[in-house]
Amino acid sequence: MAAEATGRPPTPRVLVVDDDESIREVARAALELVGGWEVRTVSRGDEAVEVAAACHPDVVLLDVMMPGMDGPSVREALRRDPRTTDVPVVFLTAKGDQRLPPSHGIMPKPFDPMLLARDLERLLGWDR
Structure with missing residues (x-):
C-alpha cells in the first residue's frame, strides 16, 4: 500500500480486537467516521490472529485482557507468523x-x- 509523506497509508486499515462489543463499535465509528479508516473488528484473540493473517491490517488495536487468548499472547502469535510479523x-x-x-x-x-x-496516528508516528 502506498504511503503518504507522513507514513500514513491513504486509507489506514485497522483490526480492532476487544471482547467488549461496545468498545469495538465505538472504535469502529470513531475510526471510520472521524479518521477515515477501514475497520474490521473481532471479539477473540484466536480470531484476531486468523483475520490479521488474511487481511494484513496496517495496525492491530488490541485489548490486553480477554478470555482465552489474551492480548500479549495474540501479539506473540502475530510476531511468529511471517504474514503479520x-x-x-x-x-x-x-x-x-x-x-x-x-x-x-x-x-x-x-x-x-x-x-x-x-x-x-501519533502513537504510530504517522503525524510527522
Whole structure:
C-alpha cells in the first residue's frame, strides 16, 4: 500500500480486537467516521490472529485482557507468523498492565472517540 509523506497509508486499515462489543463499535465509528479508516473488528484473540493473517491490517488495536487468548499472547502469535510479523500492535487497556514493556504502544480505555484516530496516528508516528 502506498504511503503518504507522513507514513500514513491513504486509507489506514485497522483490526480492532476487544471482547467488549461496545468498545469495538465505538472504535469502529470513531475510526471510520472521524479518521477515515477501514475497520474490521473481532471479539477473540484466536480470531484476531486468523483475520490479521488474511487481511494484513496496517495496525492491530488490541485489548490486553480477554478470555482465552489474551492480548500479549495474540501479539506473540502475530510476531511468529511471517504474514503479520511487521504489523504494529497497539494495546488498549483500562489498567496499567505490568506484563507490557514500556516500549509497547499502549492506549487507555476509555478513549475519547473524537481523538482516537489522531492519537493512534501519533502513537504510530504517522503525524510527522
